[in-house]
Amino acid sequence: MRLGLVLLWLGAAAACGPGRGFTRRHGPHRITPLVFNQHDPNIGENAKSASGPPEGRITRDDDKFRDLVPNYNPDIDFKDDEGTGADRLMTQRCKEKLNTLAISVMNQWPGVRLRVIEGWDEENSHQDNSLHYEGRAVDLTTSDRDRSKYGMLARLAVEAGFDWVFYESRSYIHCSVKTESSVGTGAGCFPSGAMVYTPHGPRPIDRVVSGDTVLAAADDGKMTYTEVVTFIDRDPNSTRRFVEVTAENGVTITTTPSHLLLLASADGWRESFADNIEIGDVLLTRGTNDVMRPSRVVRKKTVYRKGAFAPLTKTGTIIVDDALASCYALVGSHSLAHTAMAPLRWMSSWTSNEVGRGVHWYAKALYNLGEYVLPSSYKYR
Incomplete structure (x- = not known):
């Protein structure tokens, strides 16, 4: 049993090589749009097998603020209402999934880009435990703001590997990810000074x-x-x-x-x-x-x-x-x-x-x- 797992693990890893890692897409298949008010997976956002529980707000004064990374992908439009660049800030995992989704959007609708209307939030505009406060959530539309595309956009987000996707509003979809530590976007480590x-x-x-x-x-x-x-x-x-x-x-x-x-x-x-x-x-x-x-x-x-x-x-x-x-x-x-x-x-x-x-x-x-x-x-x- 163990030897079989190792061989399967190694064989697929060699085929993968140095890339973004695996998403949920496993080859050509028919994908269907999400319907309004549907979320995938069909459990609460804060369930451990979805994006997981909140770990607390991140402010600019927190040590954890340094873990947020800016996303300057030219294939993504950022609304940035606040003019502070906050919508570009997110965890590394969120950034990777967002960049993957941006490619899918361009492939699905040539000439259309992914649009972020809300990323990390520092202005208390969401519910108390929102993952936006941790840079783990984004609200998305397409650049042409064609609402007929949003069901398919939500499905593409699922395919891109977001841990929880919600067709939350007629005006946008909501996506979120697990914490870095819970999925090992980093390996097991020891801190400086050990x-x-x-x-x-x-x-x-x-x-x-x-x-x-x-x-x-x-x-x-x-x-x-x-x-x-x-x-x-x-x-x-x-x-x-x-x-x-x-x-x-x-x-x-x-x-x-x-x-x-x-x-x-x-x-x-x-x-x-x-x-x-x-x-x-x-x-x-x-x-x-x-x-x-x-x-x-x-x-x-x-x-x-x-x-x-x-x-x-x-x-x-x-x-x-x-x-x-x-x-x-x-x-x-x-x-x-x-x-x-x-x-x-x-x-x-x-x-x-x-x-x-x-x-x-x-x-x-x-x-x-x-x-x-x-x-x-x-x-x-």
Whole structure:
């Protein structure tokens, strides 16, 4: 079963290559417009399997404001009533889906462009929990404002991969997306300042480069030094939500919710998403010689930190801030993820796989495909 999943995962990823990732379109098929007041999926916008619950307003003074990105796509018209450029600001996921939709609109109606009449909102013009306040929602029309097109526009938005689409008004359609962390638009990461260990002493993770040697653990659970082959994700400027896990011996590791930590178990170690760690679980922490030291988790909390770094090592493991972690995220099996990443580790031996910023294209393809082919028990939710 597992081998079949890996082969399917890898084969499709190779075919995908470095692109935008997968949307819901799977080849030529007949698409039907949404009807007025219809939404897709047929659940509430804030359901976890749609765009998810709101996480709080973003203002220009918030650290999270730096996570919003401007969209200057010339194939999209922005109404910008406020004259502040706010309608151009959105999350990276929203931007990617919007740009995909813009192409679909031009293909569907030559000479017509996508039009954004509302993006990020800072003027309190929506309901209290609106995703517009987080840059996760857009209200859309076509540039010709032909209302007869809006049902098909809504369908094209579904096809472009928006997580919730609502033919809300005769005057526009409403689209929204999940948070970055909930879908892994970024891989599992550690923040700036997290410490790794080299043969020459500790080093901040943001100063690590491919080819460095860092402390990790081998398959037998013993500590060993291993080579960093590339970065699955590297973004020094983002501010993200992290989970901070503290053990009884004082060791504290901070990582993104979907990152896999490796915990002590009767037969060695077991993996767990950081979000799922519970008080009483046992971290494996740096010990003496080559032996890991187990310590019970006594505290877990959510924090926001700057920077996101996810080094990939040859062993697939890494010791960060004295605790053992997998190099992988989003997929709930360390061994499956390690197998799937084998071609990336192999490529590093003969070509440069350095990532300047963002998620490595290979990892992004695998994570996107995993959303479609892996059983739910393997996936972060």
